[in-house]
Amino acid sequence: MTMMGLLHSVALSTQFLLLFSSSLFTNCLSLNDSTSTHHHGCHQHENNALLSFKQSFIISKSASYNTSSYPKTVSWIPTTDCCSWDGIECNELTGHVISIDLSSSQLYGSMDANSTLFSLVHLQSLDLSDNHFNHSQIPARIGDLSQLRHLNLSQFHETTLSGEVPTQISHLSNLLSLDLRSYIDQLDYPLINRLQLKESTLRSLIQNSTRLEQLRLNFVTISSSLPHTLVNLTSLQKLSFRQCELHGEFPVGIFYFPNLTSLNLVQNQNLQGTLPASIGNLTNLAYLALEDNSFHGEIPQSLFRLENLEHLSLSYNFFEGRLALDMFLKLKMLNFLDLSGNKLSLFSQVRDVNVTILPPIQWLGLSSCNLIGEVPTWMMNQTSSYYLDLSQNNLQGEIPYFLFKLENLTLLDLAGNMFEGQIELDMLSKLQKLTILGLGGGNKLSFLEGKNTSNVTFLSQIHALDLSSCNFVHFPNFIQHLQELTSLSISNNNIKTIPSWLWNKTTLESLEISNNLLMGEISPSICNLQSLVELDLSSNNLVGMIPSCLGSFSRSLQILSLAGNKLTGDIPETYVKGNALHFIDFSSNKLHGKLPRALVNCRRLEFLDVRHNHFNDSFPFWLGYLPKIKVVILRDNEFHGAIMCPLKYAFPQLRNMDLSQNGFSMKLTSEIIMCFKSMIISNKRQLDFKDVIYSDNAEIDIDSHPFSMSNKGVVMDYLGSQYLHHMVAIDLSCNKISGEIPDIMGSLNRLVMLNLSNNMFTGSIPSSFGELSNLEVLDLSLNDLSGNIPQQLTGLTFLDFFNVSFNNLSGPIPENGQLSTFDDNSFKGNKDLCGIRLLKKCEDHPKLPLQKPDGDQDSESGSFFELYWMVILIGYGGGLVAGLALGNAFAEDVYRLLKKIF
Numbered sequence: 001m002t003m004m005g006l007l008h009s010v011a012l013s014t015q016f017l018l019l020f021s022s023s024l025f026t027n028c029l030s031l032n033d034s035t036s037t038h039h040h041g042c043h044q045h046e047n048n049a050l051l052s053f054k055q056s057f058i059i060s061k062s063a064s065y066n067t068s069s070y071p072k073t074v075s076w077i078p079t080t081d082c083c084s085w086d087g088i089e090c091n092e093l094t095g096h097v098i099s100i101d102l103s104s105s106q107l108y109g110s111m112d113a114n115s116t117l118f119s120l121v122h123l124q125s126l127d128l129s130d131n132h133f134n135h136s137q138i139p140a141r142i143g144d145l146s147q148l149r150h151l152n153l154s155q156f157h158e159t160t161l162s163g164e165v166p167t168q169i170s171h172l173s174n175l176l177s178l179d180l181r182s183y184i185d186q187l188d189y190p191l192i193n194r195l196q197l198k199e200s201t202l203r204s205l206i207q208n209s210t211r212l213e214q215l216r217l218n219f220v221t222i223s224s225s226l227p228h229t230l231v232n233l234t235s236l237q238k239l240s241f242r243q244c245e246l247h248g249e250f251p252v253g254i255f256y257f258p259n260l261t262s263l264n265l266v267q268n269q270n271l272q273g274t275l276p277a278s279i280g281n282l283t284n285l286a287y288l289a290l291e292d293n294s295f296h297g298e299i300p301q302s303l304f305r306l307e308n309l310e311h312l313s314l315s316y317n318f319f320e321g322r323l324a325l326d327m328f329l330k331l332k333m334l335n336f337l338d339l340s341g342n343k344l345s346l347f348s349q350v351r352d353v354n355v356t357i358l359p360p361i362q363w364l365g366l367s368s369c370n371l372i373g374e375v376p377t378w379m380m381n382q383t384s385s386y387y388l389d390l391s392q393n394n395l396q397g398e399i400p401y402f403l404f405k406l407e408n409l410t411l412l413d414l415a416g417n418m419f420e421g422q423i424e425l426d427m428l429s430k431l432q433k434l435t436i437l438g439l440g441g442g443n444k445l446s447f448l449e450g451k452n453t454s455n456v457t458f459l460s461q462i463h464a465l466d467l468s469s470c471n472f473v474h475f476p477n478f479i480q481h482l483q484e485l486t487s488l489s490i491s492n493n494n495i496k497t498i499p500s501w502l503w504n505k506t507t508l509e510s511l512e513i514s515n516n517l518l519m520g521e522i523s524p525s526i527c528n529l530q531s532l533v534e535l536d537l538s539s540n541n542l543v544g545m546i547p548s549c550l551g552s553f554s555r556s557l558q559i560l561s562l563a564g565n566k567l568t569g570d571i572p573e574t575y576v577k578g579n580a581l582h583f584i585d586f587s588s589n590k591l592h593g594k595l596p597r598a599l600v601n602c603r604r605l606e607f608l609d610v611r612h613n614h615f616n617d618s619f620p621f622w623l624g625y626l627p628k629i630k631v632v633i634l635r636d637n638e639f640h641g642a643i644m645c646p647l648k649y650a651f652p653q654l655r656n657m658d659l660s661q662n663g664f665s666m667k668l669t670s671e672i673i674m675c676f677k678s679m680i681i682s683n684k685r686q687l688d689f690k691d692v693i694y695s696d697n698a699e700i701d702i703d704s705h706p707f708s709m710s711n712k713g714v715v716m717d718y719l720g721s722q723y724l725h726h727m728v729a730i731d732l733s734c735n736k737i738s739g740e741i742p743d744i745m746g747s748l749n750r751l752v753m754l755n756l757s758n759n760m761f762t763g764s765i766p767s768s769f770g771e772l773s774n775l776e777v778l779d780l781s782l783n784d785l786s787g788n789i790p791q792q793l794t795g796l797t798f799l800d801f802f803n804v805s806f807n808n809l810s811g812p813i814p815e816n817g818q819l820s821t822f823d824d825n826s827f828k829g830n831k832d833l834c835g836i837r838l839l840k841k842c843e844d845h846p847k848l849p850l851q852k853p854d855g856d857q858d859s860e861s862g863s864f865f866e867l868y869w870m871v872i873l874i875g876y877g878g879g880l881v882a883g884l885a886l887g888n889a890f891a892e893d894v895y896r897l898l899k900k901i902f
């Protein structure tokens with residue numbers, strides 16, 4: 001997870017630098033007639049206006065980000081002609097100031113709402129970019145400058161302008177370029193201080209400023225869909241809306257703008273769209289960045305006609321289809337290509353492409369592209385590459401040695417493939433610039449570090465290292481010498497002990513040692529690692545208590561997993577206010593006691609899993625107070641009492657609640673269902689939307705956390721990101737919950753899985769369940785439900801698992817629709833139910849459908865007796881009976897036994 005996060009932030013900063021340099025140096029104006037020698041001289045009132053504008057700021061070197069910034073206003077001396085001042089241009093004939101360029105001028109101070117600047121009504125160009133405006137607002141009087149053609153208020157340093165962009169900006173009907181970008185460091189995401197642009201203002205702007213050629217609004221919060229009138233701005237050349245919280249459909253008409261050169265829509269997760277074939281007409285297109293959105297469909301072949309394309313980033317969308325990687329080699333100017341994280345199947349098979357003239361690709365991101373076969377040999381000639389991510393594919397064979405000779409690489413990620421063979425530490429000696437190295441994941445490599453590791457100098461710049469699944473028996477020693485290391489994954493090895501020097505590596509932000517053979521107690525020295533963001537010690541043999549410092553030792557800790565060990569005792573009560581925890585997994589240990597109430601201090605918590613422990617507590621309704629909590633898993637503990645949900649504990653973002661195999665007992669009422677109201681959606685399209693969780697300095701996608709949900713009889717592996725991103729589930733199975741199932745449950749239309757089995761529900765199956773149109777799993781077995789199976793359920797087209805066995809249902813099983821795909825296991829144990837999939841056909845007169853054809857009462861009572869003890873030993877209500885009941889051949893016997901006993 002963190003590896004991805006790190007890669008991501010590298011990506012961000014690199015792109016930012018590219019953006020930054022292009023904005024500073026390509027924004028050419030041709031306003032001054034430099035051949036003219038005539039000089040009119042500055043108007044006095046404009047002179048004064050400029051001077052008092054100058055007075056409203058102080059000069060501070062740190063106010064500008066650009067290293068070549070300098071204070072231009074120093075040359076603004078009252079006794080000289082303002083037209084000669086640095087950054088000022090006047091009209092040669094009228095003498096009016098027409099252009100102010102104070103970009104990167106080290107100005108610090110607030111924008112004055114009544115600034116004298118706004119009296120310079122002849123201004124055609126105003127560039128105040130890269131100064132520090134102390135979080136003030138853009139004054140409404142900006143609308144007075146109606147002659148403006150170019151307005152640049154971009155901020156690269158941080159957001160130094162804030163609040164709403166005034167509607168008056170739409171009065172600037174002569175605008176050709178508007179730049180309000182800011183650069184937001186991932187560390188500050190999500191930041192409240194951003195500029196905001198109301199959709200209505202954007203609409204007015206589009207309506208009035210019809211000649212716009214450049215519209216750049218990166219990191220300005222818009223939070224709406226894009227107005228379709230945008231397609232009226234046919235002169236657009238550069239359009240950028242990175243991280244503007246856009247959603248809805250991207251107007252496809254923009255791909256018809258003949259002069260489009262640059263389109264940046266990065267990170268508006270829920271922006272949807274497709275690439276039309278006509279994109280091949282955009283012969284000037286050089287920059288296309290759509291990463292991290294919800295674009296879908298195929299990548300049109302016409303794209304490969306775009307000979308001027310330099311930057312193509314389509315990563316983390318839903319693009320699909322089979323595609324020859326070699327096609328991209330036709331794009332002669334291409335230096336940035338990222339297709340990672342789509343549903344693409346790439347193959348490489350050089351044909352029709354002249355590999356003697358390769359594009360100068362420096363960034364190649366092909367993670368999760370279903371790339372098969374061997375590493376394409378043309379990569380050996382990409383000697384100027386600095387970023388090569390081939391992780392999470394199906395590449396085979398030995399890792400070709402030529403990759404280790406690409407000496408400009410700063411990132412080499414080969415993790416999660418099927419590579420084999422031996423890697424020796426020395427092989428990495430040419431990669432002097434490497435900062436990120438990934439070899440782990442599914443590969444079957446053996447990594448040999450050699451004897452003398454104390455003089456390892458070549459990996460000195462490494463900050464992220466993935467050596468998972470590399471057959472280590474001991475913790476590799478060379479890691480000790482990596483001074484810059486911030487991220488280490490050494491999971492899936494056979495390491496038994498952690499060397500104590502590891503606790504001195506205080507630069508570590510991510511440490512993953514899961515799936516090893518670690519023994520003994522967790523050393524309290526672990527709390528020296530105060531920069532940790534992620535700590536994963538899951539699936540080892542750790543014993544003892546959780547060190548009490550673990551909840552509070554690091555303000556930055558976001559991911560904590562100690563799952564699958566043998567830890568005992570209580571969870572420590574040490575979650576300080578303002579902690580950053582997003583993800584806590586203590587599952588499958590021997591922990592007991594109550595859930596610590598201090599968890600309410602984890603305001604950012606999204607995922608809490610304590611399944612398979614011995615917690616003995618009432619329902620932790622107070623978790624509903626956490627604004628972001630999405631997943632709560634309490635399965636298989638000793639929780640008891642009523643499930644409730646007082647008003648202010650409303651679980652506003654809940655999408656997965658698993659309370660199964662506990663001792664909850666109460667009537668299920670409509671009020672309780674309201675705990676789950678976040679599982680109601682009005683717009684079905686939201687289901688396709690991404691739900692990526694952003695964090696402060698890493699992008700965490702909890703969906704990639706492997707997690708299986710065993711659903712008696714069928715073990716459903718809801719593993720991996722493909723599926724879980726729309727996983728919305730309620731599991732109340734194996735408790736003592738009673739009463740009728742409230743109709744209102746049918747309104748939770750986002751539900752994908754609903755498991756109410758093995759409880760004491762009575763009454764009928766609500767026909768409103770027919771409204772749960774996304775439902776894939778419905779288990780109502782082992783209750784006391786009666787009446788017919790509602791005809792409405794036949795419309796549940798995605799239903800994949802359905803079980804109503806062992807109830808008191810009666811009447812015919814609906815024969816049409818999805819229900820017809822399930823066999824008798826889904827229905828048995830209901831003595832008055834009939835249908836073609838049961839022994840009992842509907843014409844038949846009711847008989848005992850459960851009775852074996854040659855049933856012998858005497859021999860049966862023998863087995864009944866055995867089973868009786870089995871049930872007593874296991875304990876009814878503990879949940880295991882249900883597992884047995886549906887999972888194996890004893891099912892019917894157990895059921896009959898239970899009916900007899902109770």
Ligand SMILES: *[C@@H]1O[C@H](CO)[C@@H](O)[C@H](O)[C@H]1NC(C)=O
Pocket residue numbers: 113114
């Ligand atoms: C701006 O100046 C005008 C007239 O000079 C005055 O009426 C107004 O209150 C001032 N606004 C602010 C925000 O200072």
Ligand SMILES: *[C@@H]1O[C@H](CO)[C@@H](O)[C@H](O)[C@H]1NC(C)=O
Pocket residue numbers: 146170171172173204205207208
């Ligand atoms: C368009 O600009 C004019 C002034 O240039 C302004 O009066 C008008 O309100 C603007 N229209 C919109 C829709 O903003």
Ligand SMILES: *[C@@H]1O[C@H](CO)[C@@H](O)[C@H](O)[C@H]1NC(C)=O
Pocket residue numbers: 228229231232
């Ligand atoms: C702008 O686009 C809308 C629809 O997209 C259209 O109805 C309108 O006439 C267009 N306006 C202009 C000025 O072209």
Ligand SMILES: *[C@@H]1O[C@H](CO)[C@@H](O)[C@H](O)[C@H]1NC(C)=O
Pocket residue numbers: 234235236258259
């Ligand atoms: C595109 O650019 C060309 C050349 O600069 C110009 O003549 C043409 O008007 C532009 N097209 C549009 C729709 O702005």
Ligand SMILES: *[C@@H]1O[C@H](CO)[C@@H](O)[C@H](O)[C@H]1NC(C)=O
Pocket residue numbers: 277278279280281302
């Ligand atoms: C643009 O491309 C499409 C499909 O590639 C083509 O049918 C259409 O004629 C092209 N339009 C122009 C204006 O070139």
Ligand SMILES: *[C@@H]1O[C@H](CO)[C@@H](O)[C@H](O)[C@H]1NC(C)=O
Pocket residue numbers: 354355356357
């Ligand atoms: C490939 O390109 C090179 C260099 O431009 C050229 O000499 C060669 O003939 C080309 N080969 C083919 C098969 O087109």
Ligand SMILES: *[C@@H]1O[C@H](CO)[C@@H](O)[C@H](O)[C@H]1NC(C)=O
Pocket residue numbers: 355356357380381
């Ligand atoms: C690719 O690199 C190899 C090894 O350095 C070299 O022999 C070959 O000529 C190169 N091919 C091209 C097309 O540059």
Ligand SMILES: *[C@@H]1O[C@H](CO)[C@@H](O)[C@H](O)[C@H]1NC(C)=O
Pocket residue numbers: 383384385408
């Ligand atoms: C590696 O990078 C350096 C510095 O950017 C550059 O001068 C050199 O040409 C690059 N090497 C190759 C093989 O491209």
